[in-house]
Amino acid sequence: MNSETIINLLKDWRVALLIVLVAGSLIGIYLTPPNLQKGLEGNIQFGLDLEGGSWLQMEFQSVVVSYSTDKPVGDLIENLQKSLEADVVQIDADHLEIRKSVSRADLEPIFAASGAKIITYHEGVSSFTADEVKRILNEKVNALGMQDAKINLLTPTGSEYPQYVRIELAGVDMATAQEIVGKQGMFEIRIQTTGNQTEHVLFGDQITSVGVPQRSPGTQEWGVGFTLSDTGAQAFREAALKYGAVDNPRDHHLVMLLDNETVYSAPLSGDLAGELRSGPVRSLSATTGTGDGGLEDAMTLEIHLRAGALPVKVNVVGSGSVPAALGEHFKTMVVLAGLLALLTVGVVVYYRYREASIVLPMLAINLSEIIILLGIARFIQQLDLASIAGLIAVVGTGIDQLVIITDEVLHEGRVPSPNLYMKRYGRAFGIIAVAAATVTIAMLPLALMDLSTLRGFAIITILGVLIGILVTRPAYGKIIMAILSK
CATH class of the missing domain: 3.30.1360.200 (Gyrase A; domain 2)
Structure with a gap:
């Protein structure tokens, strides 16, 4: 392409938007705040898998029961508190939260003595208490400057009451993690x-x-x-x-x-x-x-x-740690996997088209998509192994969509006229838009659920799809049109 074509491309709003977002992402990764000494990773937040650290899974020592009674609820609550020596909170007209681990068999005589009957029994806490626990833990870890902490509430299948809380602290050893959870402030x-x-x-x-x-x-x-x-x-x-x-x-x-x-x-x-x-x-x-x-x-x-004390007692039922050295190893392997994916994609695409002027823009668009995605994720999402898997998936689906666009406009191997090009490009864009909507709808439930191992994958995949549809595909369409016209 000559200089005039390049200038016209840079003036196009689609290409200009792509360049601005790539530049803004690089600034966000490396210059806000300045962090050039950290090398290629910049300010990107890595999760437990890649940074090393500890995780704890804790079980709430509490049960939620629904009941029926013809007598004052206050008397029932007072009897439970005296008999169990525990806090009892009324969630609504039909449910009580008993902040102590107690079996249904032990509860039934106390309810019967108070003129009440247990309808349902669940281990766990109410959503209000669970949110309060999460808020307190967030306060603790943020007060210590640990912005990379991940706190998730886990609810067993078939229950509506959270029973576990899982906290992940990147770069923190196990002793410190347990102290953070158990320590009260003065x-x-x-x-x-x-x-x-x-x-x-x-x-x-x-x-x-x-x-x-x-x-x-x-x-x-x-x-x-x-x-x-x-x-x-x-x-x-x-x-x-x-x-x-x-x-x-x-x-x-x-x-x-x-x-x-x-x-x-x-x-x-x-x-x-x-x-x-x-x-x-x-x-x-x-x-x-x-x-x-x-x-x-x-x-x-x-x-x-x-x-800083939690409103309900918790027991640690699971824990683990990732040594920093192993985290660095994972990080190296992830970089190699990403580079290998890009290289493999480049070879396959070149084998298909045998034209470097088509392959290089594809790879450049794919790389810019990853940079923009990392620039956004730097503020909202840790990068763990699941998130990295999402990045690699974005690379694959991105190339698929670029191939669809290229094949459609190069129908029968001939370069179409501008009007025919736009018609074919519109048809190709419609195909990939439907595919993107399908992926987004499929990933949305995972992104909204508190499943720490899958949520990052879903969020990165959805962001990648949106960036592709709104930014990189339109820019690629303009760039490939300029290349094919020559």
Whole structure:
């Protein structure tokens, strides 16, 4: 092609969009933030398989039962809590979550004594508790700067209640992984004295229970209720009296810290100050505001009040680790597999067309598709072995679609006129669009499910299909037209 043809190609919006996306992907991989010292991998996040690290699979020590009763539900819950010495949460009108591993045979006498009957029994937790566990674990790993962690909830077939949680930590040894899951932070409540000065009131071990975020009926503000022990309530009252918070509550903030980081600060309410004059107050509530923002802050504060403790006990039922050396070996083998796939594709396509001017644009388009895909995945998806398999699948399906376009426009081996070219190209694009839609629909359930071994494969495959249909196929159509016209 001469310079005029190349300039006209670069002016075409399809080709220009392809170049811009490739350049943007390279910038995202290597320059945001600058990470040139890491070589070819740049800022790409590798998963456990390629980076080395540890994984833990934990089982929730909890059961969910549906029941029927003619008596007050509160009495049933109270009897269960006393008999089992465990938290019992009402999920809805017909279901209870018992936060302890207990068999159905052991539960039935307690229900019968309370005038109730068990309808169904499932091991696991409610979706609300499962999401809370996932949120707390995310808070923990993010606080430690481990953005590469993968946390998945696993639900057995035939059940609607998550029974397991699996956490994968790339670049983390097994001892550290278990410490992250089991370690509680140091929670402290302090009270403002004068200026920015604060004084210690109590530590988190004086908090006996933490409620779920709820709206205040009068103000519609979100808040989290929590209960102090008798010792903690007495210490709180003495501090409020000593530093003048009872007499001037608006100037004395209650400050909560987790590992010496402030997570909540607000003045004492007038009603609370009045109650503290009369005696210790065990039940407190921290308000966080209205609307979605207030709810989000309340959910975060609930985690902090628990000092990072999970709302339900878990048992480690499976664990494993990938040594860093083995991860590097996998990484090398993956690169070799990718290069071998591209080389094999190039040889086969050249054997078919015997024309380098057709083969080279095909490989260039395929390579640009992988670069764009990696540039997007750098922000949203770890690359593990399943994701790499998705990349290789994208290479194969991409070449298939480019061959369909080339064969269609080269029907009977002749270069068609521009009008006939566009008609044949439109027909070829329709074929690959239908094929792409089929692949996307087939992969969508896997992408939406919390199956850690398959989700990455599905996400990469869907992204590859979309990039091909929206960006690289239209650009290839324009490029191959310019080549065939010569």
